[in-house]
Amino acid sequence: xxxxxxxxxxxxxxxxxxxxxxxxxxxxxxxxxxxxxxxxxxxxxxxxxxxxxxxxxxxxxxxxxxxxxxxxxxxxxxxxxxxxxxxxxxxxxxxxxxxxxxxxxxxxxxxxxxxxxxxxxxxxxxxxxxxxxxxxxxxxxxxxxxxxxxxxxxxxxxxxxxxxxxxxxxxxxxxxxxxxxxxxxxxxxxxxxxxxxxxxxxxxxxxxxxxxxxxxxxxxxxxxxxxxxxxxxxxxxxxxxxxxxxxxxxxxxxxxxxxxxxxxxxxxxxxxxxxxxxxxxxxxxxxxxxxxxxxxxxxxxxxxxxxxxxxxxxxxxxxxxxxxxxxxxxxxxxxxxxxxxxxxxxxxxxxxxxxxxxxxxxxxxxxxxxxxxxxxxxxxxxxxxxxxxxxxxxxxxxxxxxxxxxxxxxxxxxxxxxxxxxxxxxxxxxxxxxxxxxxxxxxxxxxxxxxxxxxxxxxxxxxxxxxxxxxxxxxxxxxxxxxxxxxxxxxxxxxxxxxxxxxxxxxx
Amino acid sequence: xxxxxxxxxxxxxxxxxxxxxxxxxxxxxxxxxxxxxxxxxxxxxxxxxxxxxxxxxxxxxxxxxxxxxxxxxxxxxxxxxxxxxxxxxxxxxxxxxxxxxxxxxxxxxxxxxxxxxxxxxxxxxxxxxxxxxxxxxxxxxxxxxxxxxxxxxxxxxxxxxxxxxxxxxxxxxxxxxxxxxxxxxxxxxxxxxxxxxxxxxxxxxxxxxxxxxxxxxxxxxxxxxxxxxxxxxxxxxxxxxxxxxxxxxxxxxxxxxxxxxxxxxxxxxxxxxxxxxxxxxxxxxxxxxxxxxxxxxxxxxxxxxxxxxxxxxxxxxxxxxxxxxxxx
Numbered sequence: 001x002x003x004x005x006x007x008x009x010x011x012x013x014x015x016x017x018x019x020x021x022x023x024x025x026x027x028x029x030x031x032x033x034x035x036x037x038x039x040x041x042x043x044x045x046x047x048x049x050x051x052x053x054x055x056x057x058x059x060x061x062x063x064x065x066x067x068x069x070x071x072x073x074x075x076x077x078x079x080x081x082x083x084x085x086x087x088x089x090x091x092x093x094x095x096x097x098x099x100x101x102x103x104x105x106x107x108x109x110x111x112x113x114x115x116x117x118x119x120x121x122x123x124x125x126x127x128x129x130x131x132x133x134x135x136x137x138x139x140x141x142x143x144x145x146x147x148x149x150x151x152x153x154x155x156x157x158x159x160x161x162x163x164x165x166x167x168x169x170x171x172x173x174x175x176x177x178x179x180x181x182x183x184x185x186x187x188x189x190x191x192x193x194x195x196x197x198x199x200x201x202x203x204x205x206x207x208x209x210x211x212x213x214x215x216x217x218x219x220x221x222x223x224x225x226x227x228x229x230x231x232x233x234x235x236x237x238x239x240x241x242x243x244x245x246x247x248x249x250x251x252x253x254x255x256x257x258x259x260x261x262x263x264x265x266x267x268x269x270x271x272x273x274x275x276x277x278x279x280x281x282x283x284x285x286x287x288x289x290x291x292x293x294x295x296x297x298x299x300x301x302x303x304x305x306x307x308x309x310x311x312x313x314x315x316x317x318x319x320x321x322x323x324x325x326x327x328x329x330x331x332x333x334x335x336x337x338x339x340x341x342x343x344x345x346x347x348x349x350x351x352x353x354x355x356x357x358x359x360x361x362x363x364x365x366x367x368x369x370x371x372x373x374x375x376x377x378x379x380x381x382x383x384x385x386x387x388x389x390x391x392x393x394x395x396x397x398x399x400x401x402x403x404x405x406x407x408x409x410x411x412x413x414x415x416x417x418x419x420x421x422x423x424x425x426x427x428x429x430x431x432x433x434x435x436x437x438x439x440x441x442x443x444x445x446x447x448x449x450x451x452x453x454x455x456x457x458x459x460x461x462x463x464x465x466x467x468x469x470x471x472x473x474x475x476x477x478x479x480x481x482x483x484x485x486x487x488x489x490x491x492x493x494x495x496x497x498x499x500x501x502x503x504x505x506x507x508x
Numbered sequence: 509x510x511x512x513x514x515x516x517x518x519x520x521x522x523x524x525x526x527x528x529x530x531x532x533x534x535x536x537x538x539x540x541x542x543x544x545x546x547x548x549x550x551x552x553x554x555x556x557x558x559x560x561x562x563x564x565x566x567x568x569x570x571x572x573x574x575x576x577x578x579x580x581x582x583x584x585x586x587x588x589x590x591x592x593x594x595x596x597x598x599x600x601x602x603x604x605x606x607x608x609x610x611x612x613x614x615x616x617x618x619x620x621x622x623x624x625x626x627x628x629x630x631x632x633x634x635x636x637x638x639x640x641x642x643x644x645x646x647x648x649x650x651x652x653x654x655x656x657x658x659x660x661x662x663x664x665x666x667x668x669x670x671x672x673x674x675x676x677x678x679x680x681x682x683x684x685x686x687x688x689x690x691x692x693x694x695x696x697x698x699x700x701x702x703x704x705x706x707x708x709x710x711x712x713x714x715x716x717x718x719x720x721x722x723x724x725x726x727x728x729x730x731x732x733x734x735x736x737x738x739x740x741x742x743x744x745x746x747x748x749x750x751x752x753x754x755x756x757x758x759x760x761x762x763x764x765x766x767x768x769x770x771x772x773x774x775x776x777x778x779x780x781x782x783x784x785x786x787x788x789x790x791x792x793x794x795x796x797x798x799x800x801x802x803x804x805x806x807x808x809x810x811x812x813x814x815x816x817x818x819x820x821x822x823x824x825x826x827x828x829x830x831x832x833x834x835x836x
Binding site: 439498502504507 | 512519522526529636637787
C-alpha cells in the first residue's frame with residue numbers, strides 16, 4: 001500500500017510538472033498568447049511611386065524595400081503594377097525591387113504593399129558591422145574647422161557612443177562658426193549627416209545612414225534619416241538633429257546606405273509617398289499567419305496543425321475533461337447525487353446546441369413526459385429492451401412535435417432540439433425511473449435536480465471561451481488535470497453532504 | 509464555513525468513516541472485482557454457503573428458463589409457504605412471499621390471494637430481468653420462508669427484521685439490527701425508512717438506533733424502546749458472519765442475517781458495499797475499529813499466524829464489545 005502511494009505521488013508530481021513545463025515553454029519561450037483576446041498590431045504599409053515616363057524609352061525603376069531582417073516579420077508583400085516586370089534582389093543587407101518595362105507613356109503609378117507585424121519573428125541575428133574607416137580627405141578651411149570642432153569633442157567624450165552624441169550636439173549648434181562653415185548654409189538633415197560623417201571619419205569612427213519609416217497610422221511621411229555606428233558589440237542609433245539615441249520601437253528600417261530611395265531610368269519626377277494604417281488582429285490568428293510566412297513552425301505540432309473542421313470538433317472534445325472534473329468535484333468532494341457518473345457531462349454537451357435556458361426547459365419537459373410514459377409502460381410488464389425502444393421512439397416523436405410547434409410559432413430555437421441527443425434523454429428517463437422505484441420519488445427528484453445542476457455548471461464552465469482557447473492552445477494543461485484527478489482518486493476525507501448526514505454524532 | 513470545519517474535525521476525531529474513505533481504503537482495497545458475482549447472485553452465495561457449511565434458508569429450487577416454469581409445481585411440492593426471489597434483485601424488489609395455501613390459490617404474507625398463474629407470471633418477469641440491476645436476464649430462486657423469532661414482535665412492524673454485521677477480513681467490526689417500519693413498507697433497508705439499531709458485539713444486547721439519519725431510542729410505530737433487548741443466540745450470528753470471509757473471499761462485506769424461530773441464525777445475503785448508517789445506529793465510528801483490525805492483522809502476519817473464525821470472533825468481541833450503555 002505504501003509503495004502504491006509513493007508510486008501514485010511520483011506519477012502525480014511527474015504529470016503536473018510536465019504539464020506546467022510544457023505550458024510554460026509554450027507561453028514563455030514560444031510566446032504563444034495566453035488569451036484569445038490578445039491582439040497584435042498589424043501594419044499595412046503602402047508605398048506609392050509616381051513618375052512621368054519618357055516616351056520611347058525603356059523604363060527601369062529601382063526602389064528599396066524593407067530588408068525584414070529585424071524585429072518585424074512580413075505577412076504579405078505585393079508589388080502592384082501594370083505591364084511591368086518585377087524582380088527583387090538583396091544587396092548589402094538591403095532589398096531592392098526593380099520594376100522594368102520596355103515601353104511606357106505618361107504618368108505611371110506603381111504600388112508596393114507590405115503587411116507586417118512585430119511578433120513571432122526569429123531570434124535576433126548577431127549584429128556585425130565595421131569598426132574602422134578611412135579618413136575623408138579634407139583641405140583648407142574645412143580641415144581647420146573640423147580640427148577645431150574635434151578638439152573639444154574628444155575632450156568631452158569617453159567612448160564611441162559619447163563621441164558620436166557629442167559630435168551630433170556640436171553639429172546642431174547653429175551659433176558655432178566652424179559648423180556654419182562646414183554646413184555651408186544648408187541645414188537639412190542630409191547635410192548635417194554628411195558633416196557628422198566627415199567629423200567622425202577623422203576620428204576613424206564608422207558611420208552608416210539608415211532611412212526609417214515611422215509606424216504611425218494616417219499621416220503622410222517620408223523616410224526619416226538616422227545614423228548608426230557599430231561599437232564592436234552592437235549598433236548604436238542616433239538621430240542626426242536631435243541627437244536622440246537608440247531607435248524607437250515604432251521605426252521600421254527601410255534601407256541603409258547613402259543611395260536615394262528611388263533610382264529611375266527612362267523617366268522623371270519620381271515621387272514616393274507612404275501611407276500606413278494599422279489593424280488589430282487576433283493574436284493567435286496572427287501567429288498562424290506568421291507561421292505560414294516564416295520558418296518558425298511552433299504551431300505545427302499543436303492542435304492548430306489540424307484541418308479547420310477537425311479543429312472545431314476538438315474544441316468541443318478538449319473541454320470535456322473540464323466537465324468531468326466538475327462532476328468529480330461535485331460528487332466526491334461535495335457529495336452531490338447525480339444520475340450515473342458522466343450523464344451530466346453528456347447533458348452539458350447537449351446544452352451547447354440548445355443554449356442553457358431553453359435546454360433546461362426542454363430537458364425538464366421531455367424527461368417529465370418520458371417518465372410518465374415509462375410509468376405507464378411499467379404496468380405492461382415489458383422487458384427492458386422493448387421498453388427502452390418504446391421510450392426512445394416516444395422521445396423522438398416528442399422532439400419532432402416540439403420542433404414543429406416552435407417552428408409554427410416562429411421560434412427557430414426549437415429546431416435546435418433535433419440535435420439534442422435522444423439517447424442521452426432516453427437513458428436519463430430510464431435511469432430516473434429506476435431510481436424512482438428503488439429509492440422513491442423524493443430521491444429521484446433530488447437526483448434529477450443534482451444532475452441538472454451539475455450539467456449546468458459543467459456547461460457554463462465548458463463554454464467559457466477563454467478556457468476553451470487556453471486548453472485548446474495548451475493541451476498540456478490536461479496533464480495537470482489528470483494529476484488532480486489521480487490525487488482525488490485517493491481522497492478519503494468527508495464529502496460536504498456527509499458533514500450534514502452525520503450531524504447526529506455531534507448532538508451529545 | 510468555520511462551523512463546517514469544526515464538524516469535520518469532530519467527525520474525524522470520532523473516527524466516522526465517509527464514503528470516500530470506505531471506497532478507497534476498504535471496498536477498493538479488500539474487495540476484488542471478480543469476486544463480486546458471488547455476492548451479487550444470491551444463488552451462487554447460497555451454493556457457496558452450503559459448501560462451507562454455513563446456515564442459509566433452504567433452497568427448494570431454481571428456475572432459469574421459461575420452460576422450467578412448468579417445474580414450479582414439483583419444486584413447491586406439498587409446501588404451504590415459500591419465497592420466490594430474483595437471484596440478482598436489489599432493494600427487495602420482486603420478492604413474493606407465500607404464507608399459506610387457500611383452495612388451490614396462494615395467500616401472501618400481507619393477506620392477498622393470488623392464483624398459480626400469477627406466480628408463474630411473476631417468475632417470468634424475474635427471468636426477463638425486470639428486477640435485476642441493469643436489466644440482465646435473471647434466475648428465480650424458490651426458498652424456505654423465514655419465520656422471524658417472536659422476540660422481535662414488540663419492536664418491529666411487519667416484515668422480517670434482519671441483522672447486519674460488517675466484517676473486515678473475517679473480523680466482525682460492527683453490528684446492527686434492522687427493523688422494518690410502516691414507512692419502509694416491511695423492507696429492512698435503512699434508506700427506505702427502516703430503523704437501524706446498534707448491537708453490542710460481545711453480548712448481543714441492542715443499543716439505541718438510527719432512523720433517517722437521526723438518533724432514536726423508540727420504534728416510531730410501536731413506541732417500544734429499541735435498546736436493551738437481548739438477541740438470542742448472538743454468538744451464533746457472530747460465528748456465521750466471521751465465517752463469511754472464507755465463503756466469498758471479499759475482505760469488506762456487510763453480512764445480512766435473520767433469526768428463524770426454528771432454524772436459528774441464517775444468512776440471507778452479502779453486500780460488497782455496506783452502508784455507513786450503521787455508525788449512527790451504534791453511535792460509533794467505523795474507522796477506529798477497522799484500524800484496530802488492520803493493526804491486529806499486520807501483527808499476525810509478522811508472526812505468520814492465521815486465525816480461525818472463532819478466534820476472530822473472540823478478538824472482535826474483546827476489542828469492540830461491552831459498550832457502556834448510555835443513559836437515556
